[in-house]
Amino acid sequence: MKDRGGSKSRAAWGTAAWAAGILALLVALPLAARRGFRDRLATHWGAFGQPDGSLPLWAAVLLPASVWVVLVAGAVFWRAARRWRGAVLVSCGVLLAGEQISIVRANLHHADWHDADSVTVGAVVTVVAASVAAFAGMLAARRPTAPASPVQGPRMDIPEGERRVWLARTTNPWLTLLAAVIGLIALTALLVGAGSDPTKPMWLLIVPFTAASMTVLACSSVRVRIAEPGLDVAFGPLGWPVRHWAAADIEWARAEHRTPAQVGGWGYRLSGLGTTVMLRSGECLVIRSKGKDFAVSVDDAERAAALLNSLTAPPTKRP
Structure with missing residues (x-):
C-alpha cells in the first residue's frame, strides 16, 4: 500500500513538472529567439505551405501559453476530467510545444513573415507525437480511491484552568521553486518589453504570469x-x-x-x-x-x- 502511494506521489510530481516545463518552453522559446525575426511571426500556413497569417510576438507568446494554462486548470479542477488527465496534459503539451517550435524555426532569419519556411514536416511529426503521447497518457491514467473516513477523532485531557496552543x-520547496520559475518568466517579459516599443502590450504577458507566481507562492x-x-x-x-x-x-x-x-x-x-x-x-x-x-x-x-x-x-x- 505504501508503494502504491509513493508511485502516485511521483506521478503528481511528474504532472507538476510537465505543466511547468511546457509553460516555460511556450514562453521562453520565442522570446529567446526574438532577434532572429521581426516583431510579427507567421502563425498560419495555407494548403500549399505558404504563410497566410501572422501574429505579433507578444500574441504568439501569450496565446499558446494561455491555452496551456486553461487546459491544465481544467484537467486539475474539473472532476469529470481527472480520469483522462494524463492523456490530455501529455498530448496537448506535446502538440502545443511542437507547434511553437515549428513556428519559431520557420520564422528564424526572415525579415518578413511572408518569407517564413514551411511547417508541413514539423506539423506532421507533431500530430503523430501528440497521438502517441495521448495513447501513453491513457495507459498511465489511474483513478484514486478515497480512504475510509473515521467517525470520531482523538481527545486531549486539559487540566482545568490550563490553556494550550x-x-x-x-x-513545499518545489512549489516555491515553481513560483520562482513563473516569476522569472514575468521578469524576462518585463526586460524584453523594456528594450522595445513601449506601446506594445507586453503587460498582457507580464500580469498573468506575475499573478500566477504570487498565487503559487501563497500555496507553497x-x-x-x-x-x-x-x-x-x-x-x-x-x-x-x-x-x-x-x-x-x-x-x-x-x-x-x-x-x-x-x-x-x-x-x-x-x-x-x-x-x-x-x-x-x-x-x-x-x-x-x-x-x-x-x-x-x-x-x-x-x-x-x-x-x-x-x-x-x-x-x-x-x-
Whole structure:
C-alpha cells in the first residue's frame, strides 16, 4: 500500500513538472529567439505551405501559453476530467510545444513573415507525437480511491484552568521553486518589453504570469495555529491570507494520511474529499465545519486534532 502511494506521489510530481516545463518552453522559446525575426511571426500556413497569417510576438507568446494554462486548470479542477488527465496534459503539451517550435524555426532569419519556411514536416511529426503521447497518457491514467473516513477523532485531557496552543509550519520547496520559475518568466517579459516599443502590450504577458507566481507562492507554505478561539491557517511566506474557523463551528478533527493523487495534485485542492492544502504526501489535519471538510498537511496532526476536539467539546464532568 505504501508503494502504491509513493508511485502516485511521483506521478503528481511528474504532472507538476510537465505543466511547468511546457509553460516555460511556450514562453521562453520565442522570446529567446526574438532577434532572429521581426516583431510579427507567421502563425498560419495555407494548403500549399505558404504563410497566410501572422501574429505579433507578444500574441504568439501569450496565446499558446494561455491555452496551456486553461487546459491544465481544467484537467486539475474539473472532476469529470481527472480520469483522462494524463492523456490530455501529455498530448496537448506535446502538440502545443511542437507547434511553437515549428513556428519559431520557420520564422528564424526572415525579415518578413511572408518569407517564413514551411511547417508541413514539423506539423506532421507533431500530430503523430501528440497521438502517441495521448495513447501513453491513457495507459498511465489511474483513478484514486478515497480512504475510509473515521467517525470520531482523538481527545486531549486539559487540566482545568490550563490553556494550550499548538503551532506548526509546512513548506513545499518545489512549489516555491515553481513560483520562482513563473516569476522569472514575468521578469524576462518585463526586460524584453523594456528594450522595445513601449506601446506594445507586453503587460498582457507580464500580469498573468506575475499573478500566477504570487498565487503559487501563497500555496507553497502554511502556518497552522490552534488555540481557544479556534483554528487559523495562514498561507505563504508572509502569512497572508488567513483562514479562520471558530472553535464552536468545528464538529470534529482527526489525523488522516493523504496523497496528492487522492486530492488531485499539489497546493490548494478541491476534490471529493473536500478542500485540502496539499504540501507533502502523508499526515494531514482534517476538520469538519458547517458540513464541509478541510485538510492541511502538517506534522503531528494527531496531537493537533486531539487539542481541537478538546476545545470544541464540552468538558467531561467527573463524579
